[in-house]
Amino acid sequence: xxxxxxxxxxxxxxxxxxxxxxxxxxxxxxxxxxxxxxxxxxxxxxxxxxxxxxxxxxxxxxxxxxxxxxxxxxxxxxxxxxxxxxxxxxxxxxxxxxxxxxxxxxxxxxxxxxxxxxxxxxxxxxxxxxxxxxxxxxxxxxxxxxxxxxxxxxxxxxxxxxxxxxxxxxxxxxxxxxxxxxxxxxxxxxxxxxxxxxxxxxxxxxxxxxxxxxxxxxxxxxxxxxxxxxxxxxxxxxxxxxxxxxxxxxxxxxxxxxxxxxxxxxxxxxxxxxxxxxxxxxxxxxxxxxxxxxxxxxxxxxxxxxxxxxxxxxxxxxxxxxxxxxxxxxxxxxxxxxxxxxxxxxxxxxxxxxxxxxxxxxxxxxxxxxxxxxxxxxxxxxxxxxxxx
Amino acid sequence: xxxxxxxxxxxxxxxxxxxxxxxxxxxxxxxxxxxxxxxxxxxxxxxxxxxxxxxxxxxxxxxxxxxxxxxxxxxxxxxxxxxxxxxxxxxxxxxxxxxxxxxxxxxxxxxxxxxxxxxxxxxxxxxxx
Numbered sequence: 001x002x003x004x005x006x007x008x009x010x011x012x013x014x015x016x017x018x019x020x021x022x023x024x025x026x027x028x029x030x031x032x033x034x035x036x037x038x039x040x041x042x043x044x045x046x047x048x049x050x051x052x053x054x055x056x057x058x059x060x061x062x063x064x065x066x067x068x069x070x071x072x073x074x075x076x077x078x079x080x081x082x083x084x085x086x087x088x089x090x091x092x093x094x095x096x097x098x099x100x101x102x103x104x105x106x107x108x109x110x111x112x113x114x115x116x117x118x119x120x121x122x123x124x125x126x127x128x129x130x131x132x133x134x135x136x137x138x139x140x141x142x143x144x145x146x147x148x149x150x151x152x153x154x155x156x157x158x159x160x161x162x163x164x165x166x167x168x169x170x171x172x173x174x175x176x177x178x179x180x181x182x183x184x185x186x187x188x189x190x191x192x193x194x195x196x197x198x199x200x201x202x203x204x205x206x207x208x209x210x211x212x213x214x215x216x217x218x219x220x221x222x223x224x225x226x227x228x229x230x231x232x233x234x235x236x237x238x239x240x241x242x243x244x245x246x247x248x249x250x251x252x253x254x255x256x257x258x259x260x261x262x263x264x265x266x267x268x269x270x271x272x273x274x275x276x277x278x279x280x281x282x283x284x285x286x287x288x289x290x291x292x293x294x295x296x297x298x299x300x301x302x303x304x305x306x307x308x309x310x311x312x313x314x315x316x317x318x319x320x321x322x323x324x325x326x327x328x329x330x331x332x333x334x335x336x337x338x339x340x341x342x343x344x345x346x347x348x349x350x351x352x353x354x355x356x357x358x359x360x361x362x363x364x365x366x367x368x369x370x371x372x373x374x375x376x377x378x379x380x381x382x383x384x385x386x387x388x389x
Numbered sequence: 390x391x392x393x394x395x396x397x398x399x400x401x402x403x404x405x406x407x408x409x410x411x412x413x414x415x416x417x418x419x420x421x422x423x424x425x426x427x428x429x430x431x432x433x434x435x436x437x438x439x440x441x442x443x444x445x446x447x448x449x450x451x452x453x454x455x456x457x458x459x460x461x462x463x464x465x466x467x468x469x470x471x472x473x474x475x476x477x478x479x480x481x482x483x484x485x486x487x488x489x490x491x492x493x494x495x496x497x498x499x500x501x502x503x504x505x506x507x508x509x510x511x512x513x514x515x516x517x518x
Binding site for chain 1: 410434456477
């Protein structure tokens, strides 16, 4: 795991505080489950039943003075093919309270900061904070998890309120490290080069009152690919621009949430010198949750994703690939039903089923695996036990 | 002593005797209990004490004072605690423990049912907004 020098400094700071016996706030979670995504390589290549549904995290924070603290979390994740397995620093940053008054709070984070811009992005690996084990793949695309999780860089989080309601503003700039395994998942298994995120720039704002919450955000990111030895791919660039909108309505016994996006992706070179592609995808979900009581929640969701809004059924892509990429790689629509039960304090068991049409959110992204993903319709089921402290 | 709160409220918000702020809007109180506002205006760190989520006083605090549902407050705390944004409040097991911690912790804020006797803390006036 590559670690920027400042993360090492922050790690040492935390370790020395812990060893000195100073007051450090600890929290954590541990979760294990069983999951199957039959007729796809989403979890296992053979589509079989898997126990690769492990999420463990330990976090700590230390207050340096009234306006300065350091916070960090280490996680171990095993999600099968969903993302690379292993231990990673989830976040580790200096948190400076630049403004801390009764009506305005502005915090600046420096280090490895989380993505606070989307509805579930900042705690997507924390089982008891999310509605389902598998999040809507249109937005929370698991193969893009490590890139979308946060950045090594700078973030600003601001809160205020006025007569119209409460307002939140988030801004961040930085880049993520992309591992070799993830490069293969995104570009293709036969690639040997390096994929680097040059930058990602995000901003969003949220307005809310007691029941209604509305938000909108923008993302701009640049990627650079450097050809490796005997690499079928070439040096190239990609730029991604995304617009996201969300709305949530909450009552005491139910919640309705929707998050949608439009994303423009531009490739230059990469496939061959002079290659160029500019396409726009769309997607999003509508989700209803019903709280039978404080412990028991039912969730139903419809998630839709189209790789290219001008080719929603994937036919054009199929023709252009000479039939090697079937049309159902052009979309992925997913219906989900789940139940979660908090059966004891800080314990939850969660179960869900998904019926999926299309394979547009299965890895590898650029050159699809048509051998393992040979069905237009496939299913996922999962069961997970989680404990947090 | 400034003992006043809006009509129909069944919970009293209490603060440590040395805290100089005696009146907050509902929005300001929401920022404190959602752990975004961490300092009193004089620079003293705010120490937030809460009762278990099923306790009637906690339910009343959320709905009547914070204008939120208890599960919304819980979600905010979880997001803070597991994404590095902030800390969870300190949970106490009873109103007696709440009163004791309010008495002994500078900068403390907490709450009890409105008919609970308290001597060693001051009540906070909550206005609309």
